Amino acid sequence: xxxxxxxxxxxxxxxxxxxxxSTLGLIRMPDVYNRMQTSTKSATLGxxxxxxxxxxxxxxxxxxxxxxxxxxMAIALFLLMTNPISAHALIRAAYKRGIxxxxxxxxxxYAEYLEKSGGDGETPExxxxx
Amino acid sequence: MGEVSKASRYLYTVIIxxxxxxxxxxxxxxxxxxxxxxxxxxxxxxxxxxxxxGGLSNLHPRRIAYMLAYLPYFLWAMIMANIDVAYRVLHPAxxxxxxxxxxxxVLKSDVGKLSxxxxxxxxxxxxxxxxDDDNYFIHWIWVPDEALTGxxxxxxxxxxxxxxxxxxxxxxxxxx
Numbered sequence: 001x002x003x004x005x006x007x008x009x010x011x012x013x014x015x016x017x018x019x020x021x022s023t024l025g026l027i028r029m030p031d032v033y034n035r036m037q038t039s040t041k042s043a044t045l046g047x048x049x050x051x052x053x054x055x056x057x058x059x060x061x062x063x064x065x066x067x068x069x070x071x072x073m074a075i076a077l078f079l080l081m082t083n084p085i086s087a088h089a090l091i092r093a094a095y096k097r098g099i100x101x102x103x104x105x106x107x108x109x110y111a112e113y114l115e116k117s118g119g120d121g122e123t124p125e126x127x128x129x130x
Numbered sequence: 131m132g133e134v135s136k137a138s139r140y141l142y143t144v145i146i147x148x149x150x151x152x153x154x155x156x157x158x159x160x161x162x163x164x165x166x167x168x169x170x171x172x173x174x175x176x177x178x179x180x181x182x183x184g185g186l187s188n189l190h191p192r193r194i195a196y197m198l199a200y201l202p203y204f205l206w207a208m209i210m211a212n213i214d215v216a217y218r219v220l221h222p223a224x225x226x227x228x229x230x231x232x233x234x235x236v237l238k239s240d241v242g243k244l245s246x247x248x249x250x251x252x253x254x255x256x257x258x259x260x261x262d263d264d265n266y267f268i269h270w271i272w273v274p275d276e277a278l279t280g281x282x283x284x285x286x287x288x289x290x291x292x293x294x295x296x297x298x299x300x301x302x303x304x305x306x
Contacts, residue, residue, distance in 0.1 A: 018212065025219040033257070034228055037271045038219055041254045045212045067156030074153040084251035084258075091257050091269065106278060107229035109285070110259055110267040 008057025015049025018042060031102035032094050036087060043083045051076045136178070138185030143174035145189070146181075184241075193304050200300040207296065208253055215254040218271065229273040230259060231289040232282075233266040236298055242305030249297045256293055268293055 018041055025038025055072030058064030101108060151166035174181075182188065218226055237243050247258040250268060259267040270293070277288040 018216070021216050021219055025215070028219055028224060029226070031228075033269045034226060034271060036257055037228075037255055037269070038215060040251065040257065041212055041215055044208055044252050044254065065156070070153045070156040074150060080252060081248070084248040087251050088247065088258050091259055095259055101230070102228060104226070105228045105230075106273050107231060107285075109232035110230045113232065113262075113265065113267065 002060045004056055004060030006060075008053045008055075008060065011049045011053030011056060013053075015046045015051075015053060018046040018049060022046060030104070032099055033091060033101060036091050036094075040084075040087055043079070043087070047079055047083075048076055051079070134183065134185040134187070138187070139182050140174055140178045142185050142188060143178040143181045144170045147174055196300050196303040200304065203300065204249060204252075204297070211253045211255050215271065226271050227273055228269065228271050231268050231270050231273060231277060231293070232286050233268055233290040233294045234286055235264050235266060235290070235294050237264075237301060237305065239305050242301050245301050245305055246294060246297055249301075250293060266294060 022038045022040075022042035025041070026035050029035045029038055051072045055069040058068035059066065095110070147170040148167060151170060152163075155162050155166065157163075218224065235243065235246060237246055243261060247261055247266070250256050250258050250266070255271045257269045259269050261267075268289070270289075274288070274292070277285055277292075279285055279288075
């Protein structure tokens with residue numbers, strides 16, 4: 001037991017706590033868009049906490065080394081770069097599929113924009129993609 | 131971007147691949163480093179055309195400094211947003227007021243726009259729904275009162291101020 005293991009355990013605990021919160025959010029939120037909002041939490045603080053926690057935890061153990069930390073950092077970096085693309089694809093697919101916003105939603109500028117840019121709803125699809 | 135030479139793009143790809151190799155092996159043994167360098171040189175020859183358009187100019191010290199400053203800034207923003215969304219999930223009354231808002235960005239390059247969209251999506255409470263030129267459509271879990279005006283320009287200004295502006299000042303330097 002030393003400072004590294006304690007810090008690592010705390011980070012993993014924090015990560016699992018945010019995993020729990022995002023699962024709770026999946027149940028509590030009213031529509032698919034708000035559920036996406038809470039589920040991105042698990043990808044960011046949840047996964048980052050667990051991944052960084054494991055890397056730091058390993059520094060404090062007798063079998064661990066700095067290699068664990070650099071490897072987990074690389075994993076975290078790739079996760080941060082790829083995860084939002086799937087989130088973006090999912091929520092965009094949901095909208096294009098016509099899933100309605102929750103009745104408590106206050107504004108939908110995207111629908112107004114699609115209307116304004118011509119009756120053909122496909123027009124804005126062409127540009128702007130990554 | 132046709133003005134960037136192939137050599138510059140190739141070298142940039144080699145450097146990035148080699149850095150990833152160093153992180154994954156975490157060893158300075160001459161055999162490992164040498165083999166990693168060899169592999170980077172081979173893989174980069176096949177992939178540099180789709181890997182980068184900017185080449186070595188991406189490694190300008192000013193850009194690297196801003197990138198290093200951006201990481202803790204972004205992590206901090208992410209943690210604050212996480213706590214905010216956690217509060218909304220745990221609160222018995224579920225205080226959400228979602229909506230899709232319209233933002234405009236000043237970023238020009240495609241990579242910059244991609245990074246901005248990714249940063250917005252990674253921050254809980256905001257998800258990029260669609261990007262069209264400089265128009266961003268963002269699903270926001272709590273649309274503030276100021277953004278609920280009928281005036282389109284005012285709406286865009288308030289929304290951009292809240293969502294895109296904090297990231298833009300860094301990304302503008304990093305990606306242009």
